[in-house]
Amino acid sequence: MELYDYLALDNDEQWDVLWDEGVYLTSYKSIDCSYRLYAINKFYVEVEMCVTRDIILGMGVFVEGKKLEKYLIEGKIVIT
Template identity: 50%
Template sequence: MFLIVGEIYKLTKEFNYRKTFLYFYQMGLYEYMMLSEDEQWNDLWQNGEFITHFKAINCKFSLYALYNFYVEVELDQETDRIVGKVHFKEGHTLDKYAGSIDINELG
């Protein structure tokens, strides 16, 4: 989540009026995808919320909620090293977690 400071200008006959305002901006999936790979990882570790994991035959997956979307991190089962990640809002990637969590309560 970002804190953004902005200014609104209102011109009147007698003077320039400037009002400063603050508001919070929640990053969406598109903005996240526009970040560099390092920025994406940093944002995930700082702001992501671990939800659950899923084990397959030769790898395991960790699911994180980040803003209004999900990030799945794939790990090598033997070394626990990160293999990759995918980001999504819904679909078959989220479906494999349906047995371990109530996905309707997420997001």
């Protein structure tokens, strides 16, 4: 599945594809949120979770850029 195919899906279908095809890579924690990074083919999906309420707040889809930078060490994603 390509990025634009994924974005063309409705919200429920995007979640289904993420859980079925997404490969968990790593996570990042801030004070009150946790972020989990998944890969689907050539793009990434970041799932934002509220740590205090243990609920999913949303997702972000991207290929590169600022959202990806917090997962990089020396230019590479550190897989956990």
